[in-house]
Amino acid sequence: MATTATNKQPLLIDRVFHSAIKANTLVSGHATNLDITGTNESAILVNCNANDGAIIEDLYVIARSTTAYTLLFYLSTAIDFLRPTEAVYIGKLASSTTKGVRTSSTDLPNILAPVAQVGSDAQLNALYIPKGSNLWVSLQGTSPVNSDDSPVIGAQGGFY
Numbered sequence: 001m002a003t004t005a006t007n008k009q010p011l012l013i014d015r016v017f018h019s020a021i022k023a024n025t026l027v028s029g030h031a032t033n034l035d036i037t038g039t040n041e042s043a044i045l046v047n048c049n050a051n052d053g054a055i056i057e058d059l060y061v062i063a064r065s066t067t068a069y070t071l072l073f074y075l076s077t078a079i080d081f082l083r084p085t086e087a088v089y090i091g092k093l094a095s096s097t098t099k100g101v102r103t104s105s106t107d108l109p110n111i112l113a114p115v116a117q118v119g120s121d122a123q124l125n126a127l128y129i130p131k132g133s134n135l136w137v138s139l140q141g142t143s144p145v146n147s148d149d150s151p152v153i154g155a156q157g158g159f160y
Helices: none
Strands: 015-022 043-047 053-062 070-076 088-094 102-104 127-130 134-139 152-159
Touching: 015 043, 043 152, 053 088, 127 134
Parallel strands: none
Antiparallel strands: 015 152, 043 134, 053 102, 053 127, 053 152, 070 088, 070 134
């Protein structure tokens, strides 16, 4: 494996992961605000407390009803409860209004990994979760939804 002149190794994935949860119990505590509020029922989608971090290559939602739900994503060092003072909003993803349709995020940040020359837009996208941080997800709203209607949220990537 090649290294740089300063002998730095590229990020290597130790193990891959695919995490998915149902959104029926997730509630942000606010119907329109993107900031998390005190009474929320958010959940950890990717936990990086016990490893050196993770990279997410696909963040998706699968619709299970004809209602569009908005899922909010946060980074936080908290492991037990998503506190408003520790939550950093990093994006959202809306489910489709057609049952069974999978929607992937197209807003992941650009990464520095080299790619083959394929035109003017030759850059890959992924979300890096630093060591000690967690990716939390919440359903935008004030009350839980029916478990049969709630979308499935998933993340696929690898731990360092």
